[in-house]
Amino acid sequence: MDVTFAGAIGGLAHAYVRAILHPAILNHSVRVWLLADHLGRQQGLEGEEREALAVACLFHDAGTAAAHDGPQRFEVEGADAASTLLRDHGWPEPLVRQVWEAVALHTSPGIAERMGTLPRLVRLAVLADFGRTDLIEAGDRETLARALARIPRLDIETALGDAVVAQALRFPDKAPPSSWPGGLLAAHRAHPDGTGVNPAFDTGYATIF
Numbered sequence: 001m002d003v004t005f006a007g008a009i010g011g012l013a014h015a016y017v018r019a020i021l022h023p024a025i026l027n028h029s030v031r032v033w034l035l036a037d038h039l040g041r042q043q044g045l046e047g048e049e050r051e052a053l054a055v056a057c058l059f060h061d062a063g064t065a066a067a068h069d070g071p072q073r074f075e076v077e078g079a080d081a082a083s084t085l086l087r088d089h090g091w092p093e094p095l096v097r098q099v100w101e102a103v104a105l106h107t108s109p110g111i112a113e114r115m116g117t118l119p120r121l122v123r124l125a126v127l128a129d130f131g132r133t134d135l136i137e138a139g140d141r142e143t144l145a146r147a148l149a150r151i152p153r154l155d156i157e158t159a160l161g162d163a164v165v166a167q168a169l170r171f172p173d174k175a176p177p178s179s180w181p182g183g184l185l186a187a188h189r190a191h192p193d194g195t196g197v198n199p200a201f202d203t204g205y206a207t208i209f
Helices: 010-021 021-044 047-059 074-088 093-104 117-129 138-149 156-170 180-190 200-205
Strands: none
Touching: 010 021, 010 047, 010 074, 021 047, 021 117, 021 138, 021 156, 047 074, 047 093, 047 117, 047 156, 074 093, 074 156, 156 180, 156 200, 180 200
C-alpha cells in the first residue's frame, strides 16, 4: 500500500531502512508509524515534530540490520543511526534528541512513556502492533485494522527475536541480563534447538512489548 512519511526526511528514512531491514521488520516499522501517527494526530502533532516521529518509528529496529550491528544494544545502534541521518540534514538538536530517546527507549517500559511525546508514541505504537488493543479508541480500530492488514506481518515476532539473538550470540554485551535482548538470549541458550517465536518474546508483551 502507499504510505507517506510526513515529509522529505521521512521519505529518505523509509528509503534507507527499506534497503537494510529484514522485510518483516521493515513492515513492522511501517505499521508502527501508522499507529503512532494516528495517536499523534489525535494529540495535534504536526509539522517537523510529526516528521521526526516518522523517522523514530522507521529506525526503531534499525539496529537489527547488519549495517548497524555495532557493539551497543540494538536499540542504541538504531538511535545513533537515526540521529546521524537528522544531523546530516541540519535538524535542530532538541528534535534529534527526542528521536534518539524514542528509538533507544522503546523497549523500556515505564521509562519511555515519561520521556516526552515521541518516546511515548513510539512505545505505545509498538505495543499496539504487538497485540495491545486498548490503546486505540474503539471507533478507530476497524479503519486502522484494514490499513495494517495490507502490510503483512511476515512472522515478525520470530524474525525480530531471531535477529536480536543472532547479534547477541556474536556480541553478548549487546544483551545485558536485565534487558529485553538479554531475556531473548537467555531463552535461546536454554533451548538452543527451539524454533518459532522465542519464549521471552511472548512473555515480553506484558513487560517490554
